[in-house]
Amino acid sequence: MATRKFSRVHVVNDADIGQEARATVDDHSAVRLWLRLFSCSAQVERLIRSRLREQFDISLPRFDYLAQLERHPGGLRLSDLSRYLMVTGGNVTALTTQLVAAGFVERLPDPSDARSAHVRLTPRGRRRFLRMAAAHEQWLVELFDGFETPHRDALYALLGRLRVQLATPQPTRSSTPRKARAS
Secondary structure, eight states: OOOOOOTTGGGSOHHHHGGGGGOOTTSOHHHHHHHHHHHHHHHHHHHHHHHHHHHHOOOHHHHHHHHHHHHOTTOEEHHHHHHHHTSOHHHHHHHHHHHHHTTSEEEEEOTTOTTSEEEEEOHHHHHHHHHHHHHHHHHHHHHHTTSOHHHHHHHHHHHHHHHHHHHSOOOOOOOOOSSOOOO
16 A cells, blocks of 8 residues: 655644545545545534534534525525525425424415425524524634635635536546556
8 A cells, every 4th residue: 555645644633634544645636636625625514513513503404504595585495495505305394394493494385386385584593593604604714714815815716716627518538547446
């Protein structure tokens, strides 16, 4: 097995290395990049999930659900909410039931389609969400505080370019792996 080389591994503990620990110097740079992006995302998500649970007794999926409704003050159809959250309709239905019971969301008939439900934040849900959102923003500011502004701006721009590239249809190429690896 190839030796792992992490330039800053000494500052990242074993629990936070995550999927990046699978990378080796022999892996294609695309694989190493994916694993680093995935590890960073998972590390931030783990911290946010924990803080939401500890400080607000709410899950990240519920927070994301409320965030979508806060961005759409008039409410959303459940099918649109499902698409924005990138989850199944069944997941949105379950979250809706829970958030209605908590008094954060109200379910209304959709005025343009009697077969569809429409949901929106209640005044209580909006107040509660805005408190959580302010804390969430502060956590992110703190997490990225030591990452200097020019680096943050450059990474943001580069990731934007990556999103555009990923959204651009690519011709399919048949290729074989550089080498087979034993499991």
